[in-house]
Amino acid sequence: MGPALRLAIVLLLTAASLACTPTRPRPIAWGRESCSHCHMTLADPRFAGELLTRTGKAVVFDDVGCLAAWVAENRAVVASFWVANFAAPEQWLRADSAVYLQSDTLRTPMASGLAALAPGRQADSVRASLGGMLRTWRDVLAAPRPTPNPSS
Numbered sequence: 001m002g003p004a005l006r007l008a009i010v011l012l013l014t015a016a017s018l019a020c021t022p023t024r025p026r027p028i029a030w031g032r033e034s035c036s037h038c039h040m041t042l043a044d045p046r047f048a049g050e051l052l053t054r055t056g057k058a059v060v061f062d063d064v065g066c067l068a069a070w071v072a073e074n075r076a077v078v079a080s081f082w083v084a085n086f087a088a089p090e091q092w093l094r095a096d097s098a099v100y101l102q103s104d105t106l107r108t109p110m111a112s113g114l115a116a117l118a119p120g121r122q123a124d125s126v127r128a129s130l131g132g133m134l135r136t137w138r139d140v141l142a143a144p145r146p147t148p149n150p151s152s
Contacts, residue, residue, distance in 0.1 A: 025050040025082040025092045026058045037066035045089035047108045050082045065112025068140050086115035087122050096137045099123045103132025
């Protein structure tokens, strides 16, 4: 087999494997799966997050804050980040396209106070109702996180 044929086969196999990699979040088994960061059972779809690695592995989270903390602590090669739309939890939003309401009135699973929303009218309406500030994904990732207390 010549080098050109070998190269063609490698490229074909690579393209086929990439085509098999999921590009959207997978359904979460609510009440049966655990958050990949805090290990609590995923129970509230309004605050969920999911990332997909380049190998197609789905990593699930119960809170936007857990997703952001996991990203800060891990060096996995991530293909995409997804968050549930707080106003329509069955709808997934790309994390970098969503806006995040940060509000003390939100009772999130891990007390991050963060909820993802579609930008524009929806986000403005929820913010007017619940109060708080709208943030970007970059803001969420850059926010300081509490460090665990070693004495606990």
